[in-house]
Amino acid sequence: MTLTELKYIVAVARAKHFGHAAEACFVAQPTLSVAIKKLEDELGVVLFERGGAEISVTPLGAQIVAQAERVLEQTAAIKELAKQNKDPLAGPLRLGVIYTIGPYLLPPLVKRMIETTPQMPLVLQENFTVKLLEMLRQGELDAAIMALPLPEHGMSVQPLYDEPFVVAMPKNHPWASRSAIPAEHLKTETMLLLGNGHCFRDQVLEVCPEMARFSSPGNGMQRTFEGSSLETIRHMVASGIGLTVLPRASVPDMEGRDGMLAFRYFESPEPNRRVVIVWRKSFTRKAAIDAIVAAVADCQLPGVHMLNGHAE
Numbered sequence: 001m002t003l004t005e006l007k008y009i010v011a012v013a014r015a016k017h018f019g020h021a022a023e024a025c026f027v028a029q030p031t032l033s034v035a036i037k038k039l040e041d042e043l044g045v046v047l048f049e050r051g052g053a054e055i056s057v058t059p060l061g062a063q064i065v066a067q068a069e070r071v072l073e074q075t076a077a078i079k080e081l082a083k084q085n086k087d088p089l090a091g092p093l094r095l096g097v098i099y100t101i102g103p104y105l106l107p108p109l110v111k112r113m114i115e116t117t118p119q120m121p122l123v124l125q126e127n128f129t130v131k132l133l134e135m136l137r138q139g140e141l142d143a144a145i146m147a148l149p150l151p152e153h154g155m156s157v158q159p160l161y162d163e164p165f166v167v168a169m170p171k172n173h174p175w176a177s178r179s180a181i182p183a184e185h186l187k188t189e190t191m192l193l194l195g196n197g198h199c200f201r202d203q204v205l206e207v208c209p210e211m212a213r214f215s216s217p218g219n220g221m222q223r224t225f226e227g228s229s230l231e232t233i234r235h236m237v238a239s240g241i242g243l244t245v246l247p248r249a250s251v252p253d254m255e256g257r258d259g260m261l262a263f264r265y266f267e268s269p270e271p272n273r274r275v276v277i278v279w280r281k282s283f284t285r286k287a288a289i290d291a292i293v294a295a296v297a298d299c300q301l302p303g304v305h306m307l308n309g310h311a312e
Contacts, residue, residue: 100250
């Protein structure tokens with residue numbers, strides 16, 4: 001039994017597909033399949049039910065995969081422990097960021113990290129919340145910046161900042177003359193949202209009750225369109241298709257001096273999201289996490305409220 005074989009069975013259990021698991025492990029599918037069959041023969045058990053479009057894990061296989069995950073995490077912890085006598089800020093830090101935070105936080109964050117900890121370059125990965133949590137569990141990332149709420153994860157979490165949401169509309173929209181927008185008024189408008197899989201979509205639907213209530217077919221909202229990114233949606237709003245909700249940090253100029261869009265805050269209570277940094281409890285480079293937290297606090301993101309929270 002080898003750590004590589006354990007990594008392979010964890011990958012197959014997550015992907016439920018030998019080909020996709022092989023791609024995630026950067027090996028050829030025959031290599032992965034042979035290694036898993038060898039492990040099954042050694043253990044004298046069947047880990048996966050083959051056949052059909054999707055691979056399933058046997059009941060005993062699920063227990064073995066869970067144990068393999070713990071072994072891999074502990075192996076990563078051993079490697080980190082070996083570095084404790086060295087500078088915890090020396091060497092790359094693998095940092096994940098969700099799509100709706102990365103484009104706005106990373107430019108000032110990377111600049112600040114170069115200024116304060118040039119010996120710790122950031123290896124960056126943008127992805128969905130669920131994927132980043134999976135990469136954290138597998139030891140492929142050291143930490144990730146995302147927004148609450150999170151699915152069950154069992155990791156350490158530290159708040160970074162609270163970020164309000166704003167309404168974006170075409171410059172000539174009648175609401176542009178208002179100082180603030182009631183959330184319930186959104187039900188009368190054509191709304192543009194991110195597609196499924198983006199946590200910001202879920203956050204908007206959760207913190208804006210009227211959007212959650214009326215976004216289902218037949219419930220009264222005029223129409224909804226989906227976009228692949230906030231920037232794509234911003235252009236669709238400018239073209240006059242409808243309105244959208246954006247995180248405040250994505251709007252550097254609330255006055256809309258670009259001449260295409262107008263931005264307005266919501267009426268109180270103002271919907272917002274809490275941005276946090278997440279890492280494995282076994283991760284030993286806590287000084288590296290502290291460096292990221294301090295650098296984020298120094299980033300001058302427009303309209304956000306920086307927090308001095310403690311790890312949970």
